Amino acid sequence: MAHEHKLAIFQGLVKFKSNTQKIWGVLIFLTIVTIIEVVLGILKPESLMAKFLGMKILNWIFIILTIVKAYYITWDFMHMRDEVKALRRMVVWTAIFLIIYLLFILLQEGGYVFDVYKDGYIKRDF
Amino acid sequence: MSTTVVNTGTEGKTWGGGSQPLKASYGKMMMWFFIVSDALTFSGFLAAYGFSRFKFIDAWPIADEVFTHFPFLHGVDAPMYYVAFMTFILIMSSVTMVLAVDAGHHLNKGKVTIYMFLTIIGGLIFVGSQAWEWNTFIKGDYGAVQTKGGNILQFGEYVEVDGVEKFKRVAIRDFVAVDSHKERTDHQRKNGLWFVDEGTLPTYTVDEVMNGLEAHSNVLVRTQIINEAGEKTVLSRAESLKQIKDNGKLVVEGANLQVNEYGSPLFADFFFFITGFHGFHVFSGVIINIIIFFNVILGTYEKRKSYEMVEKVGLYWHFVDLVWVFVFTFFYLV
Numbered sequence: 001m002a003h004e005h006k007l008a009i010f011q012g013l014v015k016f017k018s019n020t021q022k023i024w025g026v027l028i029f030l031t032i033v034t035i036i037e038v039v040l041g042i043l044k045p046e047s048l049m050a051k052f053l054g055m056k057i058l059n060w061i062f063i064i065l066t067i068v069k070a071y072y073i074t075w076d077f078m079h080m081r082d083e084v085k086a087l088r089r090m091v092v093w094t095a096i097f098l099i100i101y102l103l104f105i106l107l108q109e110g111g112y113v114f115d116v117y118k119d120g121y122i123k124r125d126f
Numbered sequence: 127m128s129t130t131v132v133n134t135g136t137e138g139k140t141w142g143g144g145s146q147p148l149k150a151s152y153g154k155m156m157m158w159f160f161i162v163s164d165a166l167t168f169s170g171f172l173a174a175y176g177f178s179r180f181k182f183i184d185a186w187p188i189a190d191e192v193f194t195h196f197p198f199l200h201g202v203d204a205p206m207y208y209v210a211f212m213t214f215i216l217i218m219s220s221v222t223m224v225l226a227v228d229a230g231h232h233l234n235k236g237k238v239t240i241y242m243f244l245t246i247i248g249g250l251i252f253v254g255s256q257a258w259e260w261n262t263f264i265k266g267d268y269g270a271v272q273t274k275g276g277n278i279l280q281f282g283e284y285v286e287v288d289g290v291e292k293f294k295r296v297a298i299r300d301f302v303a304v305d306s307h308k309e310r311t312d313h314q315r316k317n318g319l320w321f322v323d324e325g326t327l328p329t330y331t332v333d334e335v336m337n338g339l340e341a342h343s344n345v346l347v348r349t350q351i352i353n354e355a356g357e358k359t360v361l362s363r364a365e366s367l368k369q370i371k372d373n374g375k376l377v378v379e380g381a382n383l384q385v386n387e388y389g390s391p392l393f394a395d396f397f398f399f400i401t402g403f404h405g406f407h408v409f410s411g412v413i414i415n416i417i418i419f420f421n422v423i424l425g426t427y428e429k430r431k432s433y434e435m436v437e438k439v440g441l442y443w444h445f446v447d448l449v450w451v452f453v454f455t456f457f458y459l460v
Contacts, residue, residue, distance in 0.1 A: 019228050027221045031214065038210040041190070041459050049356065059460045066455040070448055077224045077444045079437075087148040091158050099169040106173040110180025117181075 006081045009072070026076045033065050151434060157441045164407075168449050171403065172456055175396045185277075185350040187389035188358070189458050191295075195262050209458050212255045213450065216408075219248025220447040223415075227440045230433025235422065238436060242419040245443065249412040256405045263397065266380025269298035270387040271335055273373035278389050282360070283344045293348070293360055298377065301345055302330050302338035325384075328377040335377060336370050350389050397457065404453055407446045414439050 005019045009026065016022035040048070040058060048058040075081045080088055136144035148155065179186050189205075196204040226241035271279045282295040310331075311317075313324035339345055347366035351359045361369060378387045386394035418439050427433045 019231075020225065023221055023224050023228065027217065030217050034210060034213055034217070037455075037459060038206055041206050062455050062459045066451055069451050073220065073444055073448050073451065077220050077447070078441055079227075084147070084149050087150055087155075087158070090148075091162055095162050095165050095169075098166055099173075102169060102173045103176065106177040107180050110177040111183070113181045114183055118184075 004082065005079070009076065022076060026072050030069055030072060033069050037062060037065055153434065153438050154441070157438045161441060161445045164445065165449075168400075168403075168452070171396075171400050172452060175400060175456060178390075178392045178396065182390055182392070184352050185390060186352070187350075187386075187393045188352075192263070192388045192393075193259070193458060194267075197258060206458055208255070208259065209454060212252055212259075213454050215248055215252050215255070216447045216450050219245045219252070220444050222248060223440045223443045227433070227437045230427070230436045233428070233431070233433065235425070235428050238422050238427075238433060239419070242415060242422055242436070246412055246415045246419060249408055249415065249443075253405060253408050253412065256401060256408075260398075260401070263394075264380050264382065266378075266387045267297065268295045268387065269330075269377065269379045271332060271370060271374045272376040272378050272385060273369070274375045275373070276391070277373075278350055278378065278387065279369055279374065280348045280358075280387070281339075281345050282348050283346060293346075293357075295348075296345055298330060298335060298338075298379070301342045302335050304330065305334050305337065328379055330377045332370070332374040332377060335374065336367075339367060339370055400453060401457070404446070404449055407449065411439075411443050411446050415443065 005022070007017070007019065007022050008015045009022065009029075014025065016025055040061065044058065048061065049056055051057075052060060074092075080092070136142040138144050150158075191205075193209060194203050194205045196202065196208050222241045222244040226238050226245060229237035229241060268280060270281070273279060280295065281298065281301070282293050284291050285294045286292070310327065312327050313319075313322070315321075315323065339347075343363065345366070346363060347361045347369055349359045349361060349369075353359050376385070378385045380387055381394040381397075383391075383395055383398065385391055388394070418436060421427060421435065422433075427435060
């Protein structure tokens with residue numbers, strides 16, 4: 001069976017000797033990221049509560065770390081790293097484009113509805 | 127690479143369908159197609175959750191105050207530890223799955239069997255944990271009063287912890303007594319209108335809560351509104367009494383699809399729907415894994431000289447893990 005695995009992660013910074021080793025390496029990395037998320041979620045450092053682009057910096061960190069985790073799950077557990085470029089782009093870019101579009105529309109609308117309730121004539125706090 | 131034994135006679139004929147530009151088998155491609163569409167379904171749900179949250183951005187429940195339980199640790203405030211544990215279980219079972227796939231590439235039947243088995247166990251632990259999480263959420267903790275406008279009023283008191291005044295929640299059962307004189311029986315089909323049902327009555331009525339609140343001068347009301355400090359607003363004593371008296375309509379214990387003691391009912395609706403849909407995916411994943419597990423034991427893939435089926439199921443299983451990573455972030459962290 002001609003199953004070739006690319007064994008380097010972090011842009012070639014870390015190279016593994018075998019596929020099995022890479023799997024454990026990625027597990028350790030994902031665990032560290034999850035631990036960071038949980039610790040931040042419990043401590044909620046005051047310095048990260050400032051807003052950046054309409055959202056708390058802490059929340060941005062959570063979302064970025066989530067995408068990092070998603071990347072390594074897809075690339076190493078689902079072997080996206082070993083697929084040809086065309087398949088990878090078909091799957092990843094389609095999803096990412098549609099999700100960003102949907103998120104933008106819905107979150108924008110949600111914020112608008114909030115403003116209508118807040119500044120408009122509709123009363124809900126009675 | 128080819129897993130099928132059929133020769134179509136098109137090999138090498140580019141315009142006859144003979145070339146495989148994506149170098150992936152039909153089954154794997156279809157699994158990827160399914161995953162993309164399922165990912166879009168889940169993003170639809172999560173985006174709808176985001177919509178509702180943005181709509182009620184100043185009154186959304188704070189996840190740390192909702193999910194604070196850990197099995198066997200009663201009364202201990204342990205936000206997030208349990209979901210972190212669940213996340214780890216799912217990532218772990220993803221690892222055993224990918225190890226099974228790897229063993230499959232080496233046609234190592236014994237190892238595939240062991241790793242598939244561990245994957246199934248991980249999946250079962252996860253589904254069980256989710257059931258526990260649901261149960262805790264449905265049962266509720268402190269109870270609350272719903273106003274005529276559908277807002278939630280919770281109770282608590284200021285206590286001093288290490289010299290700092292802190293707001294601590296008080297459960298309704300701790301300061302409200304049932305007034306036996308005014309007991310109202312539950313309406314049932316056999317003792318009233320036969321075509322109308324009534325849900326279970328709450329343990330307490332709003333009047334009883336009002337009496338309890340008047341008798342305990344330390345108890346205050348907390349509204350849904352989040353203030354500048356990122357905490358829920360606590361009303362003054364006079365305001366608390368006034369709110370319950372004027373606006374209190376229904377005592378809420380726990381959460382279901384209609385009411386939710388933690389805050390907006392939408393929060394509970396989305397929680398049930400999204401984690402339920404994900405849990406259903408995990409459940410079906412476990413079933414599929416079990417089927418594949420038995421196929422491995424029976425030697426089906428040994429005979430085929432290809433464990434690609436394990437790989438395809440693995441893709442699905444990893445996808446379930448991937449979705450959970452996002453559910454974890456948007457329900458528990460952000």
